[in-house]
Amino acid sequence: MTDLIQDVLNSDEKKNLRQFATLLRQSEKKYLLRNEILNTFHDYCKQQENYEHLYHNSYLSKLVYFTQEIILDSESLCLVIRPQIATQQAYRLLDDFTVESVSIQELLDLRDRLVNRHHPQEGGVLKIDFQPFYDYSPVIRDPKNIGKGVAFLNRYLSSKLFYDRRQWQDALFNFLHLHHYKGHQLLISDRIQTQQQLSNCVKQALTLLANYPADTPYENFRWELQNLGFEPGWGNTADRVHQSLEMLDQLIDSPDNQVLEAFLSQIPMIFRILLVSPHGWFGQEGVLGRPDTGGQVVYILDQVKGLEKQLQENIEQTGLDVLGIQPKVIVLTRLIPNSEGTTCNQRLEKIYGTNNGWILRVPFRDFNPKLTQNWISRFEIWPYLETFAIDAQKELLAEFQGKPDLIVGNYTDGNLVAFLLARRMNVTHCIIAHALEKSKYLFSNLYWQDLEDKYHFSLQFTADLMAMNAANFIVSSTYQEIVGTPDSIGQYESYQSFTMPDLYHVVSGIELFSPKFNIVPPGVNEDVYFPYTRxxxxxxxxxxxxxxxxxxxxxxxxxxxxxxxxxxxxxxxxxxxxxxxxxxxxxxxxxxxxxxxxxxxxxxxxxxxxxxxxxxxxxxxxxxxxxxxxxxxxxxxxxxxxxxxxxxxxxxxxxxxxxxxxxxxxxxxxxxxxxxxxxxxxxxxxxxxxxxxxxxxxxxxxxxxxxxxxxxxxxxxxxxxxxxxxxxxxxxxxxxxxxxxxxxxxxxxxTWKIHTNRLLSLAKIYSFWNYTSQEQREDLLRYIELQFHMIYKPRAKALLDKHMQQ
Structure with a gap:
């Protein structure tokens, strides 16, 4: 971008830049966003004789197109430029047209000064920087591949299997040993003691299976496989078991990323799923259209049905129905005692169209019954979420008769609770934003103090930072949700760096090139929504x-x-x-x-x-x-x-x-x-x-x-x-x-079939990744816990004190 700026300054367009800057300074605004910049530039160009060239083909027009923000101060223009998706740079253009690069910290200080919140003499402000925790993790290079994290991760893992063969084969062997269900060992038993023994037994099993017709039921050769050390979970027919073990054989001898994904996706490791969605009125009837209650409820209820159906299909295909295994899906939400005629005061509610799908409602603790007995706005629930997670854990362990195998958070509050539960129970978890409020409300971080009484963005944005970095993987419905378009910043991208004046500076809030991001669009309920012609x-x-x-x-x-x-x-x-x-x-x-x-x-x-x-x-x-x-x-x-x-x-x-x-x-x-x-x-x-x-x-x-x-x-x-x-x-x-x-x-x-297949596949692959990189995550999780205790909890306590006075 410095080359483009110099091209402007070294050409006749330097005069146009000076005139354009003068026009910008005539505005009462000191902070201009992209649309305002483009409109002002268009108005300027219309007054020039060379309008067509200047507006469409000049160096200056290219520079203006890439400029995301302009901040005006008494001595300079600060240009925040986005040369490509997920990348920003800042430059200061002085009155004499000297160009200086502006660091992230300088840019955040400048934004603070804009709202008269910059106090360098008082020792600065807390800086939040997640980048060091991603320095030793694999990152995607090409912006086009952002959101395709699992494909990248599979290539990375298979290369590790190839180049560090002994270490990663041992990791794979130990990972296969982990899986059990209510006392039943799955996949491989203690008869197989080493990775080399596993390789030999796989080859013996493949020879054994070659003698059976493809459609032979698993029970016909179950005991022979168990004598070799292979427990249920490989398939329900000779052909399916053969396919599974053949993939394992390939991974041991010649790792391939596509084989790795197919193999991990087929392993039976998920039977109990928890979906977390605390706010609003979560019910099956009479709730849509109430405050904070809309598409997210529809999404989750349809997702439950799709997940249960897919889990049941996976159990049958892996031959685990011989053990009588049944999947269970629970939606954790808030119990509202004054339920206004809805079912939101029922602790447990069966989800229509499922065999074992449930809504589990846990009440907020009665710090102030006048509030907690009633619906509470999603902007006000922050003080209750930690104790909600603690109380919910006890009930979930009882309902599941053990830990869930996967936790899925929804929206900021659900994502925070998902993190707290996953941390306490050591379970793989993912988050789904649905919407990040920071993108909805213009300058919501810069002017957070003015909005705090109404929206409590200091708590919400802090919770977002913690949840998105703690998650094992992030599910996004679209690419632009992560990094926007060439013309607009993505929701997650807006968390890369920002200031909450007088609270903290986010120097690096999220690594957009991390393989944790995956695009998995939702489906639509085909039983309810179908063409009018049918x-x-x-x-x-x-x-x-x-x-x-x-x-x-x-x-x-x-x-x-x-x-x-x-x-x-x-x-x-x-x-x-x-x-x-x-x-x-x-x-x-x-x-x-x-x-x-x-x-x-x-x-x-x-x-x-x-x-x-x-x-x-x-x-x-x-x-x-x-x-x-x-x-x-x-x-x-x-x-x-x-x-x-x-x-x-x-x-x-x-x-x-x-x-x-x-x-x-x-x-x-x-x-x-x-x-x-x-x-x-x-x-x-x-x-x-x-x-x-x-x-x-x-x-x-x-x-x-x-x-x-x-x-x-x-x-x-x-x-x-x-x-x-x-x-x-x-x-x-x-x-x-x-x-x-x-x-x-x-x-x-x-369709939900596509969605649930993909979600379960992701959960299994990231469980393997989480298992192999556990030590690297622990430092990150402790950093997040520090923010929870030092930033989030004191502010939540202050809000609770305010609620107690109502």
Whole structure:
């Protein structure tokens, strides 16, 4: 990047840079982000005679394109440049156009000064630096391979097996000895004492199995294998056992990364899985749309069903049904005594559609019953999580009759509890962010003190740092969730370095090139969400009831707005009423476009109709805003707003009813980490328009099986929808083409079968990696524990003291 800056300074464009810098200084803002920089540069270029060259082809335009931030102080411009994904550099441009490199620490100090929080005379601020703990671990080199951690790790491990053969073969041998289930030894017994003996016995077993037909049941030769030292777990037929042992033989003699992955994925080592999700209202009915309760609940419940099914299939295929082994999956969440008619006050609840899937609810300790007996916002639960983990551990050990084999954390609070439980029980664990709040709220770290009373970001961001570094592996739904796009910073990338003024400086918060990151997109529940064309699977009574609800039912407790012409093409959206989901932005877009109103009705399903029914300040604000927009643009007769919580079966049919009327689904979020509703609408056959900020960029292929929209540009959003409608009017088959492609896209990439297979494979491979590199992790975990006790706990205690006074 210094070469590009020098190219600008050594050319005639130096004058343009000076003029552009002068224009920037005229702004009242001292901290400019990428969009503001690009817009200002565009405005500047339009005033120049050589506009085309300057804006599109100049050195300066390239420099501006790569500039992520500009910080203005009295003596210089500080340019924060992102030359490629996952990499940032900073430079100071002085008034005389001298260029100086700016270190991370200097940049963090500069940001502190910007908010008058820089106090060097007082001895500085705590520095958090995780980089030394990754210096001796394998790292990915190519940014394109970020999120493909397990593929990289398999290559790394197989090379170790090849070059340090004795050490790694011993590690593999010892790892195979570890596995047992409730007193039953699995895989290899004490008859096999050494790695060399294992190699010899594998070859004898392969010779033995060659005498049996491929489909011979395991029980027919079980005792012969056990005499050689091989216990159950290799397969349920002669062919499957032969495949497993042949892979082991290859690994011993000639390691290969693909063989290693296939072999480790096939080993039976996971039977009991714990999913952690403390906040919100976690239940199966009557909870969606309540505060803090949405797609994450749907995701986890569907994941439980997929995991149990896959575990059962794996048990049968590895021949462990002879031992009567049954999988068990538990979702750990919070018990809410004042449950408001939900099941959230039940300690144990069976999950529908499972044999052994359960919701286990553990209450927060009653430090202040006036608070802890009720729902608590996800921004306020931090003081209760440590004791919640301690209490939950006892109940989990009882329910599982032992330790879980894998712990999966969800969202920041669940990820922190997952870390605490995994540390206490020494279990492999992974985290799933769903959304990192730091990316949602602009400058949330820089101005954390101003936001602390409302959001407590000091606790949340500290918990994020601890959880993401402690995790054995991280599951991301998309690539951009980790490192963004060439135009935007990823959610995890935003934790690379940042300041929490007066609290700490994060010099290195996460190693983005670590192989712990893996992209595993979720699936969609195919029993509930399926194409509208599968009429034989739809209930006529449900269809008619939901048609009435969507378009004609007059019930002020459930619906606001009577449609003048219910037969117009419906524009449909369904989400919680909060700022990020931006349903009010969609309503405003519709209100500003007379042409959209002429062709379409707007149908919104959100949680509530009346602000007095909500206790969530953001939801109340959005409710009031939506009423204001309806009045401001006179949308009466053109919009219908349903304040209902739909059972899952109804939500699937709702999409199909919209499909019957050749409607469309619009997801207008200001940011969306992934977007389960997008999968739901696409598999139902609805042409889907989704935000270009976040996960939808990787789900939808623009203008092929859906459409990108910019929710911050309402004119453009309306134009994209209108262009689609115009094409449908010109060619009635166009709607069908997009509909069919959207269905195909989901079935080929986003099923729970694909997801659960991948997740279980990752867990097994990282368990092996964790076993072989245990000593390196211990230093890291102790560093994280230090942060927990020195930063997190005192701040959580202060928040608890505040709660006690309420």
């Amino acid at each position: 009429t034989e699977e739809r209930k006529l009574s449900d269809r008619q009831r939901l048609e009435d609800l969507l378009f004609t039912l007059e019930d002020p407790t459930q619906a606001f707005g009577k449609l003048q012409d219910p037969n117009k093409r419906p524009i449909f959206s369904m989400a919680r009423l909060d700022r990020i989901k931006n349903l009010t932005g969609l309503a405003e877009c519709f209100g500003k476009s007379k042409e959209l109103q002429e062709h379409c009705n707007l149908i919104l399903i959100a949680g509530k109709l009346r602000s007095e029914d909500s206790t969530d300040h953001e939801e109340i604000s959005e409710i009031e805003k939506l009423y204001h927009i309806i009045d401001q643009y006179n949308l009466h007769g053109k919009i219908r707003w349903l304040g209902v919580r739909l059972p899952k079966g109804d939500s699937g049919e709702i999409y199909r009813v919209i499909g019957d009327r050749r409607g469309i689904f619009v997801q207008p979020a200001l940011f969306e980490a992934f977007g389960l509703t997008i999968l739901e609408s696409m598999i139902s056959g609805l042409p889907t328009f989704a935000t270009r900020f976040g996960g939808p960029l990787e789900i939808i292929q623009d203008k092929v099986n859906g459409f990108y929209i910019n929710p911050t540009d309402q004119t453009e959003m309306a134009d994209i929808i209108l262009e689609f409608i115009a094409k449908c009017n010109h060619d009635p088959n166009y709607w069908n083409e997009i509909s069919q492609r959207s269905i195909e896209r989901v079935y080929s990439n986003y």
